[in-house]
Amino acid sequence: MQWAVKLDMALPRPIRVIFRGVGQVFFCGNAVTGLVFLVALYIGGITAGLAATVGVVTSTITAYLLGFSEDDIDAGLYGFNGTLVGPCLFLFLENTPLLWVYVVFAAILSSVVLAALIRILTPYKIPASTSPFVLTCWMFMVAVYSFDNLSHGPVLPPPGIPETLVSADLPVAAWVSAMTDETAELWYVALTKGIAEVMFADNVLVGILFLIGIAITSLRGAFMALCGTFVGVLVPVLLGASQNLIEMGLYAFNPVLTMMAIGWVFLKPSVGTAFLALIAGILTVVCQAGLANFLTPIGLPTLTFPFVLTMWMFLFAASVSKHWSSE
Template identity: 35%
Template sequence: MKFIEIILRGVGQVMFQNNYFSGLLFLIGIFYNSWLFGLAAIAGTIISTVSAQILNYSKEDIKNGLFGFNGALTGIAILVFFEPTLGSIVALIVGSLVSTVVMNFLKKIVPPFTAPFVLVTWILIYSLVYIFKFPLETEPSSAIDYSFQIIESSGKSFGQVMFQNNAVTGFLFLVALLINDKLAALYAVYAAVAGSLFGWLFSASFSSINDGLMGYNAILCAIALGGTRKKDLVWITFAIILSTLVQIGLGKTGIITLTAPFVLTTWIVLGLKELEERKKKIAN
């Protein structure tokens, strides 16, 4: 039972929720959209968690699911971009394991967030495509939208945090947040709407906005940077704008963005906050 709780916490930590019931709701949301992605999330989380146990990493971090969430994302991503074949399953296993090693290394230097997932998945995707000639799966193109659908874009923004292009799944993710952290859920809703709006202002297509692609990085930024001070909302708003710009910019280069805009933006904001604190100390 304790191991199952750790695995569920690992899934919950994708959105920084150290709560096994939130993790369970995330899984239910994923399975609602795709049983295959649900199995991939479980497999990735188990592999990365067990790897951390075998490598004798921090027991407290393992208990809190901190070695599970990058594996969960890696597992889903592999089956989002590739058909389930022997080769892609091997990549899922290797990627989930390596994400744990990268996580343990990065956490000694910077707040790793989902950086291990991004780095490992980039290497896997481009290796499979350009070295092993695996065909890259692409999601069927959405019908061209000519209007901004606020409810749809917000719901899918939550879902896209874990590659789920499904508004119902997204709203289940929101419920999972509400159960554990109401303030985080409030910030996340603000980010989903604001990220989509800024995407529109920055001339992103309505199809990408309504599919949640302008909101999911913003949601992660808002949860990661959330706090009870009034100034936290200013930092979150800045992060939403910056992450949306990074998402659009990286997308234009042809790079598969994953959660890189969130990671880069949050590192920048944390650096700016630390610089501000240093200036205050010097001034005092």
């Protein structure tokens, strides 16, 4: 939207860059959208909002001090991984004063990892996306086992052997039957939280605000995000996944990012790429389930790695296809 672009450019450069960094979590390089996202995070929880703020500011300043690309910094590309690092570590690790220092170190590393991956992946025209966030958080989560003054929180999955799901909590019919008040509420909660969980927010209002923020930048982007969360609910339901995980949006946030990346950002928008995004979104659900079981023995969450892995594979494949082209 033109008014958002004009307002973005009217902001002082440091503020614009910081807000763009938050917006880039959903591929939205617009400060207005980033501001909406950050406000939504504070609404979801003060700690999450502060952690995201510390992360985005630290990772952006690090990029400036280390002399990385000015264009990339201005676009907010060195801010979004730091934005994710903060809320993630506060979700999975015990909340202590020392954790704030830990978040700062992690945000610094996320910018260094991003710069390294840009160097590696640019010749292949493949984006690093949220992979620096994933790699950094995995490292910092595992590292706490060596430090007496830091510890994992109750949300971090304990190491163990993957178990077969005996049964889904609700039958498929409960989700796809005639629309009752109960069914409508199930879908409403799952769809909105699917978008909110991209930034680890278990909150319906946050998901709605995120979607509004995306729409400010691009209606197609918002449509792809909505399709992604729908895929992330319907496909696990049909496959018989746990209702609790579905309703919390934990199967949906990766397809949200995948469908936005393939159907809007990195391939030329068309009906064909929208269809390709749909296939990628569906496969992201399967990839997430597989990676979750793969990581269970070492007690690590998948984070956004299912999205990253699926996106990379589809973009590599698209580069050798006569039917798909990059923007």
